[in-house]
Amino acid sequence: MAFSKRVVLRFPRSLVHQPIVSRLIKDYSLDFNILKALVNPKEEGLLVMELMGKRSDFDKAIAYLTEAGVETEPLSRVKRNEERCTQCGACVSMCPTGAFVVDEKTRGVLFDDAKCIACELCLLVCPPRVLELTV
Amino acid sequence: MPKTIAEINEKISKGQAVVVNAEEVIDIVKKKGVAKAAQEIDVVTTGTFGPMCSSGAYFNVGHTKPKMKMGGGKATLNDIPLYTGLAAVDLFLGATAIPDDDPRNKVYPGHFNYGGGHVLEDLLAGKDVKFSVSAYGTDCYPRKKLDTWINMNDMNQATLFNVRNAYQNYNIAVNASDKMIHTYMGTLKPNLGNANYCSAGQLSPLLNDPHYKTVGIGTKIFLGGGIGYVAWQGTQHAPSSLRSENGVPKRGAGTLAVIGDMKQMSSKYLVGTSFVGYGCTATVGIGLPIPILSEEILQYTAVTDDEIYAAIIDYSDAYPNFKPDILGEASYGQLRSGKIEVGGKELPTASLSSYSKALEISNTLKDWILKGDFTLTDPVAPIAGAEDGVTFKPLNERPIKDA
Known part of the structure; x- marks a missing residue:
């Protein structure tokens, strides 16, 4: 059964030089898509990625990462309160990934959860504050 | 034509x-x-x-027993201050009103999560809101303090006036x-x-x-x-x-x-x-x-x-x-x-x-x-x-x- 989950990985300085993510493919047969990466030599590394594969492999991979000293946490997701959303569009130009788009026909504002990287930029710019972080 | x-x-x-x-x-x-x-x-x-922004509503909340001169006193709905410069139980709420203790822009930029517009929405949604009043007391309106729940049905008049x-x-x-x-x-x-x-x-x-x-x-x-x-x-x-x-x-x-x-x-x-x-x-x-x-x-x-x-x-x-x-x-x-x-x-x-x-x-x-x-x-x-x-x-x- 295909399983996918978005996770935030934090690499301590000592691990930034080591090939770790590659082992997720080699040893745990996981596929991944990098959503955000901040890696600087001699500094902490941050990687936000979507991991795809078997649930059992995913769990083992997370155990491996934790063992190796990588902090892992699930990426929070942005949820829209559809009832209170006024469909104005203030979020559209703030979103760096194009997760909010104005439907050309209805001019309603569509939210594509799959494109959202939970950067949180939209949360406060939403006038009715209908965007919330959930875990 | x-x-x-x-x-x-x-x-x-x-x-x-x-x-x-x-x-x-x-x-x-x-x-x-x-x-x-x-x-x-x-x-x-x-x-x-x-x-x-120039939206708001006036309310007539009815009299308490004993009566209270809310006019000239201090009144809030869900901690949002109302304008009390009207008759005893007439009050005005503006959409941009914010709580006295809102941090405003002290830590910039302020969030401004809840204000007068939100109270109007809550009342329209049929919710109970917290109504608190303090008054100075007069011979004909002796009561000085009130804390009660109130909702749209309780109001005699709730008139949007923008x-x-x-x-x-x-x-x-x-x-x-x-x-x-x-x-x-x-x-x-x-x-x-x-x-x-x-x-x-x-x-x-x-x-x-x-x-x-x-x-x-x-x-x-x-x-x-x-x-x-x-x-x-x-x-x-x-x-x-x-x-x-x-x-x-x-x-x-x-x-x-x-x-x-x-x-x-x-x-x-x-x-x-x-x-x-x-x-x-x-x-x-x-x-x-x-x-x-x-x-x-x-x-x-x-x-x-x-x-x-x-x-x-x-x-x-x-x-x-x-x-x-x-x-x-x-x-x-x-x-x-x-x-x-x-x-x-x-x-x-x-x-x-x-x-x-x-x-x-x-x-x-x-x-x-x-x-x-x-x-x-x-x-x-x-x-x-x-x-x-x-x-x-x-x-x-x-x-x-x-x-």
Whole structure:
């Protein structure tokens, strides 16, 4: 059964030089898509990625990462309160990934959860504050 | 042609009126021409749903036993202060009111999570809100303290009274400075990083009746999901603003003061709203029916987004410092394409006013009229037009010297 989950990985300085993510493919047969990466030599590394594969492999991979000293946490997701959303569009130009788009026909504002990287930029710019972080 | 409102109402009551919204009318006029379309169409419905700060409501909460003179005291609903400078149990709540202990912009930018507009929404949603009052006590009104839950049903009157709504056109806000700014037009990225606008354009009430030929005092409208009326011209009403050749204002121009019984309104069309770094307000839904009394009136309702222009204004300097400079103009057609050009740079655009909800409002009003539930009113008096010399003056400061 295909399983996918978005996770935030934090690499301590000592691990930034080591090939770790590659082992997720080699040893745990996981596929991944990098959503955000901040890696600087001699500094902490941050990687936000979507991991795809078997649930059992995913769990083992997370155990491996934790063992190796990588902090892992699930990426929070942005949820829209559809009832209170006024469909104005203030979020559209703030979103760096194009997760909010104005439907050309209805001019309603569509939210594509799959494109959202939970950067949180939209949360406060939403006038009715209908965007919330959930875990 | 020409028709009268009485004739149109007759058709409405017989279920024979032809009603279209301000978007549909565009194609009809293109296909059939103004003369034929004006014969056929009786009413064009408009709509808008955007943040409107000069909104509020007054309440009569009834008397406590023993009685209490809330007038002149201090009163709050969910910690939002009310205006008490009225009679004993009459109170006014403004949409931008915030709690006394709100941190405001002390830690910039402030969040402004809950204010007067949110209380209005909660009351419309049927929620209980916390009502706290302290008063000084008099012989006839001895009580000094009150803390109780209250909801819409408890109020004798809950009347929405917005002193400025439905702005006829509005600025396009940009930021030419090198740091992010937070405004009532939303968050504006530095170096012309984005452009925010706020009008329903071709659907907007006063952009479809640019010279106020049908709208006037007493006009019945859709207000907050219920029925309301135009009470007066709105504050800052500026009919002499710059206009295009088609008569449509290219700057903020006319405004409406509107009134209506909140008890028949809905939280769907009156939503508490927050602007980070700025404050609280309410997003208000308004729909204005335009009776097609002449070909000229119909021609105005056929205006398109491509024919309505607004001014691009730098909110980091020109706006706060009250300078007349503009960075250019853009049409609502361009704004809705998702990007406009300013000084050779392409800026992504975003709307603060909801076009899709404006359309929904115009369609709701259309349905009401088609069902015969909503008839049109003749205004009892006109609102000031461009010829009346009404202007929006700045404040003339006259410093007060210490005595």
